[in-house]
Amino acid sequence: MNQRATRQRRAVDAVLAEVDDFRGAQEIHDVLRRRGDSVGLSTVYRTLQALADSGEVDVLRGADGETRYRRCSQGHHHHLVCRDCGRTVEVEGPAVERWMDSVAARHGFHDVAHTLEVIGTCAGCHPG
Amino acid sequence: MNQRATRQRRAVDAVLAEVDDFRGAQEIHDVLRRRGDSVGLSTVYRTLQALADSGEVDVLRGADGETRYRRCSQGHHHHLVCRDCGRTVEVEGPAVERWMDSVAARHGFHDVAHTLEVIGTCAGCHPG
DNA sequence: CCTCTCATGAGAATGATTCTCATTCTGATC
């Protein structure tokens, strides 16, 4: 957040602070409306985008095309996400980072970035 | 492709066979129309999806939300994509696969899948 | 309290993708 502190931004922030999973914009908008602390959908989108730009939240694009957000720890990391309940674990992989950099360099690529997400079924959701 | 062989499917297949980069459905639809071998947009989408389901093409979801397809080699691999010209290099990383599996297992996750894409600027597009 | 802006939000607009369904075509059979 770079600019004015408004009720709406505080509200969106609050929701993100309460949950530990990735949430979609519409979902957050619903939570706020049900809670009686309604915020316009456009504003939810704008706020989320601002938070993502400033690096305060991580973004994840699901297979269904919906973009989800989550307040994460600061450093660079990746996610292990449960496909059923959405439980999220942050993981680091320095070796993987190095591998990606070296592969990119070997092929003459510069300014590399990457996306790496692992999805599975967590122990709690696994039948057995 | 699992079912009947139609002109439309052959046409889409042909376009995919000609290019080496990831292409969007609309893009393929345009190419076909310009070429005079027009195919309905719905059909292009359907065909691409069928090809993706059968594993004949790889799918990549860009930051702009458009889904792109590419005929790739069979085995499991990842992509190094140029953000400017779209040039694509297939890469393998057995060590990375192992790392992801072990991390998932350590956290009690089953049936894991993953996405790993590296984007950068290729040598040809790099200014300097 | 004023004012200068940035922020908000209702609704329209966008853009990719999917759905509908009447029509056409493929592939198997005679």
Place this chain on the structure above:
DNA sequence: GATCAGAATGAGAATCATTCTCATGAGAGG
């Protein structure tokens, strides 16, 4: 080669997340 059932097609409507528009509202400093 003629038939036929069911699969495939495609034009346009529908969907859905997201973005845009712009008139109105509200921080923050003076």
